[in-house]
Amino acid sequence: MEQKKVSLLWLFGINLFISAFTFGGGYVVVPMIRKYYVQKKGLFDEKELMDLAACAQSSPGAIAVNLAAVTGYRVAGKKGVLIGCVGAVIPPLIILTAISFFYAAFSENQIVRAVLRGMEAGVCALVVDVVLDMGRAVFQEKNRLLNILLPASFVLVFFLQANVVFVIAGSAAVSFAVGLISRRRKRDGTAV
Amino acid sequence: MELLFNLFVNFLQVGLFSFGGGYATIPLIQEYIVETQHWLTYGELTDILTISQMTPGPIAVNTSTFVGTRIAGLPGAVVATVGCVISGVLMATILYYLFRRYSGIQGVTDVLAGLRATSVGLIAASACTILMIALTGSSEFGESTQMSLATAGIFAGMLVLLRKWKWSPMLVMLVSGGIGLLLFGALGL
Numbered sequence: 001m002e003q004k005k006v007s008l009l010w011l012f013g014i015n016l017f018i019s020a021f022t023f024g025g026g027y028v029v030v031p032m033i034r035k036y037y038v039q040k041k042g043l044f045d046e047k048e049l050m051d052l053a054a055c056a057q058s059s060p061g062a063i064a065v066n067l068a069a070v071t072g073y074r075v076a077g078k079k080g081v082l083i084g085c086v087g088a089v090i091p092p093l094i095i096l097t098a099i100s101f102f103y104a105a106f107s108e109n110q111i112v113r114a115v116l117r118g119m120e121a122g123v124c125a126l127v128v129d130v131v132l133d134m135g136r137a138v139f140q141e142k143n144r145l146l147n148i149l150l151p152a153s154f155v156l157v158f159f160l161q162a163n164v165v166f167v168i169a170g171s172a173a174v175s176f177a178v179g180l181i182s183r184r185r186k187r188d189g190t191a192v
Numbered sequence: 193m194e195l196l197f198n199l200f201v202n203f204l205q206v207g208l209f210s211f212g213g214g215y216a217t218i219p220l221i222q223e224y225i226v227e228t229q230h231w232l233t234y235g236e237l238t239d240i241l242t243i244s245q246m247t248p249g250p251i252a253v254n255t256s257t258f259v260g261t262r263i264a265g266l267p268g269a270v271v272a273t274v275g276c277v278i279s280g281v282l283m284a285t286i287l288y289y290l291f292r293r294y295s296g297i298q299g300v301t302d303v304l305a306g307l308r309a310t311s312v313g314l315i316a317a318s319a320c321t322i323l324m325i326a327l328t329g330s331s332e333f334g335e336s337t338q339m340s341l342a343t344a345g346i347f348a349g350m351l352v353l354l355r356k357w358k359w360s361p362m363l364v365m366l367v368s369g370g371i372g373l374l375l376f377g378a379l380g381l
Contacts, residue, residue, distance in 0.1 A: 022248050055288040058304045061207040061280025062250030063214065069281040070288045085281055089273055092249025096257035097269055099243060103258075107239060111377055118372015119242045120326045121343045122364045125350035126245065127215055127319040132355070134312045146309040153313030157219065158320050164223045165209050168310060175306025176299055183298065 006043060006075050008083050015068050015087025022064060029064045033071055043075050064088060145178050195264050196271045202229055203256045203275035210252065211307040217252040218318040231259050234325050241322070245365045252276050323347070342375045 018032045030053050037043045044052075052074060056066035065088050072084025099106075106112055138146050149171050156162040202224045210217040218241070225231050232240070232255075244254045253273055260272030290297070326347065327339050346368050353359040353367075375381045 020248055051291060052288060055284045055291060058211075059280045059284035059287060060209060060211050061277055062217075062252045064250050065253065065277045066280045066284040070284045073285050073288065081281065081285055085277065089253055089277065092247065092253045093257050093269060093273060095247050095249065096243075096254045097261050097266065099247075100258045100261040100269075103239075103262075111373065114375075114377030115369040115373050116239060116242055117343070117376045118346055119245070119365055119369045120238050120322075121346035121372070122350050122368025123238065123241050123245060124319065124323045124326050124347050125354055125368075126361050126364060127218075127315065127322065128351055129354040130215055131312065131316045131319050134315070138309045138312055141305075143305070146305060149306055149309040150313045150316075153310040154316045157314055158317035164219045164314060165205070167314065168209050168211070168307065171306050171310040172303050175302050179299060179302030 006041065008076060008079060011072060011076055011080055012083050012087045015072070015084050016090060019064065019068070019088040020091040029067050033067060037071060037075070048074070145175065149174070196267060198229075199260055199263060199268055199272045200275040202231075203260075203272045204279065206256075207252060207276040208279040211304075211311045214251055215315045215318070216311045217250075217255070218322075219314040221252075221255055222318060222321065225255070225259060231263060234322075238322055238325060242365075245361060340381075342381045346371050346375075 014036055018029060018036070022029050022032060030049070033052075034046070034049055038046060038049055052070045053067065055070050056063050059066050065085055068084035068088035069081045072080030072082070074080070076083065107116070135150065138150055153167050153171060156167050157164060206217060206220040206224055210220045218237075221232075221237065226234060226237055237255075240255050240258055241251065243258075244251045247254065253276065256272035256276040257269045260268035260270070262268075264271070287300075326343050329338075329340075349371075350359075350364050350368050354361075354364060359367075
């Protein structure tokens, strides 16, 4: 990979900026990265951006922070990981620290409570909207295993109060085993 | 010291097991932070989700900062946040490194596809829980028989605006807050 030179200060600043202005979750960060890293600075191309985004999305935790880490790694190595992450985390850290100090007074205010109650219903609608879109994307893959895993994990957690971590570990194990068996069958040519 | 360690370990688990970003953290926060450690109530959790919609930054980082600050001040916020992002950051970087060296390890791809499907199921379960709390004030079936029709109305209306007219999340938050002020504040429902 040809390394284009980029200063760590620029990397820190751009992550600070992107993080401070991305409302509405990790997926919004991808177009911002495209604008500044790909189009303005030409640090890597669109296809590589998709690879970076796939790694960030496949890993646990906050996608925006993961993306800051991998893009930092791509343009400045290990130092870039640290600088990118610190830049990405500082704005929410400052804002939420301030909010948590004022939260008690803030949440007892009648007007604020009324607004928050309305917004609570709005948040529910947002989450349901996301679930419908994500669910449709999973079902569109037309993979029998995935079609079972999705509703099964919902039922286990919501109705049977199963531990979330067990459900995740179980689904990882099942996916790995089913993938292994189906590949072995294909290789041996024994269609069952 | 023990408290900081405890914060770190719990948020490490939240970070480690939430696949799919954003809303996928909600079930884990529910499990570790609300139900096991009782560092947050369900009401506060929905407040944080609401605040997260109005401020920049990931839900996971917002929650870890909020809880960390309340429990152990600024050091708590930093420790909880580091715990919550570190596993994703390391895994994403290592994955990218491996990705470039040996492209396409089929076993890893299988597991990731399975985890994505499971994560949608888990988010759906969390969506049902917070919806029940918003509507009835309780997360258990049959514990409360009263349902807030006003809340149900806002929820249904906003969902239609999101699905049919593709409203932006920011606009949905502003309008639902405004309706809340009118219904719960001015009319006292």
